[in-house]
Amino acid sequence: MQHIISILVENKFGVLSRVAGLFSGRGFNIESISVGTTMDASTSQITIVTKGDERIIEQIIKQLNKLIDVIKVVDLSEKDYIVREAALIKIHTSRSEDRSEALRITEIFRARVVDSTPTSYTIEITGDENKIDAILNLLRPLGIKEIVRTGKIAIAREDMKVPAIQEVKKLRA
């Protein structure tokens, strides 16, 4: 099963290679990886999408926790979470009908044209994997020149501080 693992690490040089090295050294798989800063300049956030059975995921999480520079590991797949990735898509638009079709598609997906030349558009899109796959499918007939996709980033949904159903019932009774 696919798991999204969120890793808070010390923002030190070499940390990414320790994390990536752990995966390659132990034969774990990385489907995507993304790294960025956090509010605290001394830490970074790594988001890794990986696959494996329960035992492997347990090992991955334990092994990550064991790395000296890792501060916190969360398997988001155990929670409710929001996941996003982004893509930049460059398409051919020499014919004017292609240009208007591209704009229409862009609109439908709430994407944006971020660069334009007489013969091309560059479209920026953010969303989950399905959304990005869907826009790509629609744009493909126009002729895609180039695609760049990010890895996934994800965040747990905040607990809604609403009493559980039983509690509500109790309150009502």
Added chain:
Amino acid sequence: MKISGAEILIESLKKEGVDTVFGMPGGVVLQIFDVLYNEKDLKFILTRHEQGAAHAADGYARAKGRPGVALVTSGPGATNTVTAIANAHMDSIPLIVITGQVASRMIGNDAFQEADIVGITRPCTKYNFLVKSVDELAMTIKEAFYIASTGRPGPVLLDIPKDISGARADFEYPEKVSLRSYNPTYYGNKWQIKQAAQAIMKAKRPVIYAGGGVILSNASDELKELAEINKIPVTLTLMGLGGFPGTHPLFLGMLGMHGTYAANMSIHDSDLVIAIGSRFDDRVTGKVSEFAPKAKFIHIDIDPTNIRKNIHVDIPIVGDVKNVLMELNKEIRMIEENKNQLIKEREPWYSQVKEWEKEHPLTYKKSNKIIKPQYVIEKIYEQSGGDAIVASDVGQHQMWVAQYFKFDRPRTSITSGGLGTMGFGLPAAIGAQFACPDKLVFNVAGDGSFQMNLQELATIAINKLPIKIAIINNGCLGMVRQWQELFFSQHYSGSILNTIPDFVKLAEAYGIKGLRAKSPSEVEAVIKEAISTDGPVLMDFIVDPGENVFPMVPAGGGNAEMIFGEPAKVEKGKAIAKKEKKNSVLPA
């Protein structure tokens, strides 16, 4: 007052209580060696190879229970330590390796003797540092020692660029260190410990299977208490030897590939395996699915990644072995009112275990014509009264030491377990002798392993270390030859050494006394003479080249399927018997 990075390094090492550093100088560490020149409180021991230095530091750590330190130059000096670092990593030995690095501004330029040693050793260290500023140096050293020696110990490498040794800074050694991302769990979960105590007090066929963790956490007294309070038989891994007295009536011997029949059968039939500071290594479990198939498992280990890595565990307890055992013993004592009843109920188990011990004790075919290697180990054990540190190398002789030397005390068996590094024994013995100057130290070596680091004879001679080297000289890479005999149709491919060099002459060339025994009747006298000689002695035992290590579980087999070296006898527990091979398996 500002002092140089080199001075900061040496002062910091002293603050950490380091008294001995092993190594070899080179261009980028000359500043540091210049400080060592006038140093009185810290001994520098020049080895003849950096691998020797790092293994010696490792041997020191194993014998002393404190981090060992090696200091080497950049590039080849650093890469020469890699095997030793990986070796310490596999066995969880606290080791500090300090490597010089080219000047900071040259890093990445393929400078002379530059190697990315931090990159190279990342997967085989517990942690490593490239020091980027002289102001961080003292703190980095503090962190290095802290990381190496706490939690599950391991090697830490410190890479110090040349300009950092030369730069100056104020020095104050930090008192405390805390790393927000590194907090080992020392105390076991109380509830889990209660569960474990209850399981133990219910088990009818319990066995303790303990490993190196017992030694690393200095928990042998607690282990002994656990075994004794309600009479539980104990088996140890290779790394655990000495963690429980080898002469104790509850001791079953080592388990696993070359373990005893009693140990492997006890595990196989047990209803409760109590794994303590051990990690279910494949040399121990054999085929995992057939390891203790009827048992529940309690697993105590400080490293959570060890738990459920290879085997399902019913009651996992993460924590320092010593602390957990203290709690567990307390807990057991609180519920031991049914103890006598329990021990009575376990009678059939105890007698079964005794039966296994009688059925297949460790044994070999004695000879009065040719020296049997096992006989040499027995004699070393006997003549030393068991009161010695034995650093072994890797191969058949290592297994014979494990089988026939009854280690009664922790930190006396020094051997390369996880990595199985030939060439470890001699330098490790050097480290152990520095750690314990008053102890009798043996290096039991194979003729193959010995030749991998024999240059360290010079270190022994120059420092007049009274190490007794016993070469089990079988003229071949015995363990390899054994596998080829048993599983590769006696194709002795690349495993014959042809009995060269003359080890006695070699020893003499280094100014070390050399003795040789060619027949069984000479063995005892040679060992006696070696022990009574002040200073180093090399003993060359010309042994039966065809001898094999038995019992044996063939790789991938279940532990209950052992091969014995005796004439065909089909044993209980699916034991496969094997005809003894003739001795003449080698060209004369």
